[in-house]
Amino acid sequence: MDTTFFSPSDVKAFIENNSVRDEITSGSTIGICSVGDALHALEDNKKRLNPLSIDQLEDRIEQISECSIVCISNLDREKLFANLFDKDENDIVTGICQDSARSHVHPRRSIRILSLRICNHSTWWTERVEEEMDQYHQEP
Amino acid sequence: MPDLVLDTNILSELLSQYFVGNRRGSFFKVDVNGSINQEKARVINNIILWHESDDIDAEYPGLIIASSFGFVEIGRKFEEISHGDYSIEQFAAFIEQPPQWFFIATVELNLFHYLKNIPPYVEVSGRQKPVEWADAIHVATGMSRDSNWLLAATDERIKAIPFIADKII
Numbered sequence: 001m002d003t004t005f006f007s008p009s010d011v012k013a014f015i016e017n018n019s020v021r022d023e024i025t026s027g028s029t030i031g032i033c034s035v036g037d038a039l040h041a042l043e044d045n046k047k048r049l050n051p052l053s054i055d056q057l058e059d060r061i062e063q064i065s066e067c068s069i070v071c072i073s074n075l076d077r078e079k080l081f082a083n084l085f086d087k088d089e090n091d092i093v094t095g096i097c098q099d100s101a102r103s104h105v106h107p108r109r110s111i112r113i114l115s116l117r118i119c120n121h122s123t124w125w126t127e128r129v130e131e132e133m134d135q136y137h138q139e140p
Numbered sequence: 141m142p143d144l145v146l147d148t149n150i151l152s153e154l155l156s157q158y159f160v161g162n163r164r165g166s167f168f169k170v171d172v173n174g175s176i177n178q179e180k181a182r183v184i185n186n187i188i189l190w191h192e193s194d195d196i197d198a199e200y201p202g203l204i205i206a207s208s209f210g211f212v213e214i215g216r217k218f219e220e221i222s223h224g225d226y227s228i229e230q231f232a233a234f235i236e237q238p239p240q241w242f243f244i245a246t247v248e249l250n251l252f253h254y255l256k257n258i259p260p261y262v263e264v265s266g267r268q269k270p271v272e273w274a275d276a277i278h279v280a281t282g283m284s285r286d287s288n289w290l291l292a293a294t295d296e297r298i299k300a301i302p303f304i305a306d307k308i309i
Contacts, residue, residue, distance in 0.1 A: 035247050042252050043273040046260040054256050061252060074248035080208045081235045084215050085228070093232040101215040107274055110212050111247065 003124045005132035006031030011041040031070040036111030075115040083114045141201035142288035147278045148210040149175045150292040159226035167192045179309045191241035203243045207281045245281045254283035262300040
């Protein structure tokens with residue numbers, strides 16, 4: 001089973017149009033999504049001219065929770081400690097990780113990096129997910 | 141007594157006081173300062189005192205809670221927010237092992253079940269202002285608690301949300 005970065009655009013398409021990339025709906029690939037992007041898309045929809053109803057939004061959430069084709073990665077204390085700080089070879093904190101916490105980038109980008117990057121034994125934080133997320137961050 | 145959820149401003153003030161080292165005997169206490177007014181200080185200190193004292197017969201006062209997102213916001217502007225009151229290492233140590241009276245709440249999809257009830261706009265000084273999810277997260281964190289809860293907030297838009305008026309200190 002492959003994994004792919006489920007970008008904010010993917011989240012928006014799913015929330016608004018209930019559409020997901022073919023490789024994900026086929027079951028061959030799982031989409032990996034940051035909780036910040038999911039919550040933002042749901043909240044953003046509330047401010048639209050013709051927002052989805054709360055029932056429709058809850059249906060979307062239920063689909064995400066039950067279908068197992070998109071994994072929403074939360075941000076808990078453990079991930080926060082693991083990813084917010086740079087550490088040396090002895091696991092001693094040496095500073096704030098500049099890639100995940102910089103004032104001139106949007107907070108959602110910080111949450112995306114902090115919630116998606118996990119420790120090495122994760123099976124779904126793959127090279128592909130990391131490359132696709134980095135590529136997304138380089139887009140204008 | 142209810143849990144007390146802190147927004148990012150109050151969290152940063154608490155951390156500053158915690159590391160500056162205000163101790164009465166062996167217990168940490170916050171002083172009225174900056175964004176922490178008398179009421180906030182009273183509630184915070186009541187929670188800390190119960191957890192740090194041996195008086196287990198007193199009514200359980202709840203926990204002091206902040207969303208993990210609050211710590212992200214501090215991390216993003218660390219120098220500006222910490223004012224040199226504490227080091228990055230101390231900040232990390234607090235996250236790694238918070239005091240027994242403090243809980244770092246997870247940002248998770250389930251929070252939408254509470255965010256959905258927060259209006260997208262509120263009226264502040266006669267003008268409609270958007271409630272951003274980054275601020276609403278603290279409200280949703282409180283609402284997600286099984287126990288009764290209060291919110292120590294400074295943002296005018298959060299304080300303008302009608303149905304939580306009795307939760308704000």
